Amino acid sequence: MQLKEIGTIHSPYTCQKNTPKQGRESNEILEIEIYPEYQDGCLGLEKGQKIVVIYWGDRADRTILQNKKRGVRPITGIFNSRSPHRSNPLAINQCTIIELNDNLIKVTGLDAFDRSPLLDIKSTLKN
Secondary structure (H helix, E strand, C coil): CCCCCCCECCCCCHHHHCCCCCHHCCCCCCEEEEEEHHHHHHHHCCCCCEEEEECCCCCCCCCCCCCCCCCCCCCEHHHHHCCCCCCCCCCCCEEEEEECCEEEEECCCCCCCCCCEEEEEEECCCC
């Protein structure tokens, strides 16, 4: 299996303590930079559109298999949680496009750390 990084995410979030637990909990505007060789894939994206952003949690602890769910005391397996620490740290957020400018997409609803590798963007149904 091979994944290709198609861009990078620029974010004010640099560590877990200042990052929202889920992207939908913040109105912060983050910028997605699409690498030039993938820019043609942005054709048709529009301001106000909902997209799914898939990125790699490159700073996740990939050895953790159990943790405490937010607001719940008992320990549970990571597959029963939204923990960013996973065996394969794929992260997914539904975002709203705020602005498009060439290979830069500004969005809300994203909780990625600064310089997180972008793996894919998928359109949701039209608004």
